Amino acid sequence: MNGFMKKFLFLIILFCALFACIAKATDAEVVDKIVVVVNNEIITQREIDVILSPIYGQYRTTYKGEELIRRLEEARELILKQLIEDRLILSEAKKQNIAVEQKEVDAKINELKKKMGSEGDLENMLNEQNLTLKELSERYKEKIIIRKLIDQKVGAKIIITPLEVKNFYNAHKDEFLQPEEIKLRAILIKPKNEQEGGSVKSLELTRDILKRLKEGCDFEGLAKEYSDGPWAGEGGLMGYVKKGDLLPQIEGIVYNLKEGQTSGIIQSQLGYHIFKVEEKRAPRSKEFSEVRQEIEEYLYREKANEKLKGWISSLAKSAYIEFK
Known part of the structure; x- marks a missing residue:
């Protein structure tokens, strides 16, 4: 089984x-x-x-x-x-x-x-x-x-003694690795009614948003105004994501961006995406204080x-x- x-x-x-x-x-x-x-x-x-x-x-x-x-x-x-x-x-x-x-x-x-x-x-x-x-x-x-x-x-x-907890941590440090993470903001423009040329209009809107971002407009403000995504109310803030959390065609692009960089337009079955990398966290071993309660449990x-x-x-x- x-x-x-x-x-x-x-x-x-x-x-x-x-x-x-x-x-x-x-x-x-x-x-x-x-x-x-x-x-x-x-x-x-x-x-x-x-x-x-x-x-x-x-x-x-x-x-x-x-x-x-x-x-x-x-x-x-x-x-x-x-x-x-x-x-x-x-x-x-x-x-x-x-x-x-x-x-x-x-x-x-x-x-x-x-x-x-x-x-x-x-x-x-x-x-x-x-x-x-x-x-x-x-x-x-x-x-x-x-x-x-x-x-x-x-x-x-x-x-459960403190020594038991510490010894377990020392013997299993490889199990407490924090993978690489990136903090993302996202704008999603969903295709509208196809019969009314909605897909073309959605793409045109996404291109206009990207143009405004390149001109220096605030990503957070544009996300609140235009995004159809679930994080629109938070200015597109998705929080931290790790590899495997995103669609493959999106992950391959955003993980190659540097901090502060904005992607181009990425199309998926959901619609048209634009991402901004707010922060990148390198892989690291979690400190004992971070996992002590988890080990005790x-x-x-x-x-x-x-x-x-x-x-x-x-x-x-x-x-x-x-x-x-």
């Missing part, structure tokens, strides 16, 4: 694990049989199918035949593993009487309302899925309980993942797990 598909699958599972109870079921009838029992918790076939459904939708555009079947089976195994781990933690959290206040659940519901657009949109979605707000709240409550226990058993016990995630795996493994050893 390539990196993109792994990342896609991971994100889908995380999303669906939280919203499994509100995801759309497939049109086919789903038999809600018990697949696994974890202590006093259960995992049903419906849960697995609901999470697998969007993955199937993605995979069938990429894979066919036996390859599709194999990929889906891999996805199903990963989903089931994730659900078992979820139930192990939930079971342990209930043993330890982890408490959740209603206002914490309400906050999550309100976040979802904002994403949906309004309370009415949320109610319509719940009605379509034959779900109640109480059921949704219960699912959120479980997730909050799980997160609290993980924070207690894993997060609170992780320590990375080391924390690595330790947290390792500790979480060990803790879940210990829970599994003492748990009752039965596959039906």
